[in-house]
Amino acid sequence: MLTNREILEKITAAQKEAAELIMHAHGILAEIKTGHRDVVTEFDRKVQELLIERLSTALPGAAFFCEENSRRDSLEAEHVFIIDPIDGTMNFVRGFHHSAISVAYMSRGELLAASVYNPYVQECFTATKGEGAWLNGRPISASYLPLSESVVCCGTSPYNPELADSTFELIKKAFIAGLDIRREGSAALDMCSAAAGRAGVYFEPSVSLWDVAAGMLIVNEAGGRCCCLDGSPLPLDGRKSSVVAGGSQAVSDFLALVKA
Ligand code: 2AM
Ligand code: CA
Secondary structure, three states, X not given: OOOHHHHHHHHHHHHHHHHHHHHOOOOOOOEEEEEOOEEEXXXXXXXXXXXXXXXXXXXXXXXXXXXOOOOEOOOOXXXXXXXXXXXXXXXXXXXXXXXXXXXXXXEOOXXXXXXXXXXXXXXXXXXXXXXXXXEOOEEOOOOOOOHHHOEEEEOOOOOOHHHHHHHHHHHHHHHHHOOEEEOOOOHHHHHHHHHOOOOOEEEEEEEOHHHHHHHHHHHHHOOOEEEOOOOOOOOOOOOOEEEEEEOHHHHHHHHHHHHO
């Protein structure tokens, strides 16, 4: 049986191999999934296939819960990998160079190892349960600052434009209450910015489990807090949810702002 650290090593090795597909991608064609803002490319599928292949070899019989098509196994399996092969697909398609490969390992409903790798700047955010969170092997911690001294990362949940009014109202409130806002386009990397204390808070009104599963463990292990916009725990059963993550003071300030 592999330890959580050993599983993390298998994940990061597979991510770094798959990152070559992203870095050498050319002729990127976006195919529409649920709507014109929700797209996929052949590279999303190739990265996912490579990760499934490598991680199945590392942990035979493991289940997979992935963003792209085919694999949505049970999240209650003893060994399950939650994969977003390219988080920030629109950034990837448009050449913004801000996307990540996000992989979480969960066993019996508990997140135990996680890695988010941004190949453009070679930043690898990792965590194992109870052991801490790291950026390229160095420990990271969430911010201790209040919202008033925080940069706030936000997401706009582009696949749900019906949420736009409430989202932009909240973004305006956060801009006024905090230092400034950022909208960078990858939920997984926004979670890691919160874990590393770059952003005091990240929030988005609707995300999928594969967008944030790895980031959840990384934020928690960095001493931060993550929850839904109403303060309830983030679901791990595959439902979409809202998300708030960051340093505990800034998150509680932000939750008060949501209610105000
Ligand atoms: P993707 O790039 O893998 O598709 C952008 O707001 C971020 O949130 C990206 O990480 C994107 O993932 C994801 N995302 C955007 N809109 C979403 C929605 N309505 N529901 C779930 N995830 C969403
Ligand atoms: Ca995603």
